[in-house]
Amino acid sequence: MNITPYLIPASAVVSEEEIKKSRFITYLAHTSGIESAKSFVAEIKAKHGDARHNCWAFVxxxxxxxxxxxxSDDGEPSGTAGKPILAQLTGSGVGEITAVVTRYYGGIRLGTxxxxxxxxxxxxxxxxxLTTNEKAITVQFTLSCEYTHIALIESILASHNAVQVSTEFSHNVLMTVEVDARSADQMASEIVxxxxxxxxxxxLNNNS
Known part of the structure; x- marks a missing residue:
């Protein structure tokens, strides 16, 4: 598992320009998976159903x-739209991002x-x-402890900025916690x- 954090979009972006009477509108959005990316593409296509092309790419x-x-080139000549869009996304170092470029054709061919x-x-x-946030890769622990250990464990969790996801109280305490993967082994060792x-x-479950 790669535990290195990466950048994701903080908010959506829209930009527009006119090139030889064709209107190009570029949309960027945070999409946390392939289904989310496809949903965003469908949303923009529905919004601009009258456009000649809605070309897109996602990471x-x-x-x-x-x-x-x-x-996807969405009807443009092969390799002239989808791949250049994807190249910009992959070169940006930003993950979980989708770009859709809507083109309203202006009557003048641009050439390949x-x-x-x-x-x-x-x-x-x-x-x-585009503004970005850093996404940390997290993992989850399940801890089983006596009631007398709660204060100590909570102190250790706080020192590693870990979060209690859930806590069950019965004959002992069953606690599920989430922490930055880079701190996971150290925190587990410290608790033990x-x-x-x-x-x-x-x-230990990957929760990225």
């Missing part, structure tokens, strides 16, 4: 995860090179005004050591 997971990339420049350039301009092995740690 639906980590920036470098090519298994979660997708693109002109289309590549228009679609790629539109996304480049939109990326220039400081309670002299009386607290069990189980179920």
């Amino acid at each position: 639906a997971s980590r920036p470098e995860d090519s298994m979660c990339w997708g693109f 090179g002109g289309l590549v420049k228009a679609y790629g350039g539109g996304v480049q301009q939109a990326l220039a005004i 050591n400081r309670t002299r092995g009386q607290v069990s740690v189980a179920g």
Whole structure:
């Protein structure tokens, strides 16, 4: 598992320009998976159903995860729209992002090179005004402990900025916590050591 944080869009962006009477509108949005990306594409297509083309590309997971990339020329000549859009997204280092470029045709052909420049350039301009957040990769622990250990465990969790997801109280305490994956092993070891092995740690689950 890659535990390195990566950037994701903080908010949606829209930019627009006119090139040889064709109107190009570029939309960028945070999409947390392939289905979310496809949903956003469908939303923009519905919004601009009268446009000649709604070309798109997405990076639906980590920036470098090519298994979660997708693109479409949506009727433009092959390789002139989807690939240039995708190239800008992958080059940005931002993950979980979808770009849709809507084109209202103005009657003047741009040629292959002109289309590549228009679609790629539109996304480049939109990326220039995009704000981002850092997404930390988290994992979850399940802790089983005695009531007498709660205060100590909560102190350790706080020192690692861990979050209690749920807590069940019965004959003992069953606590599910979430923490930055980079701190996971250290925090688990600290809990076990400081309670002299009386607290069990189980179920490290990737929650990215």
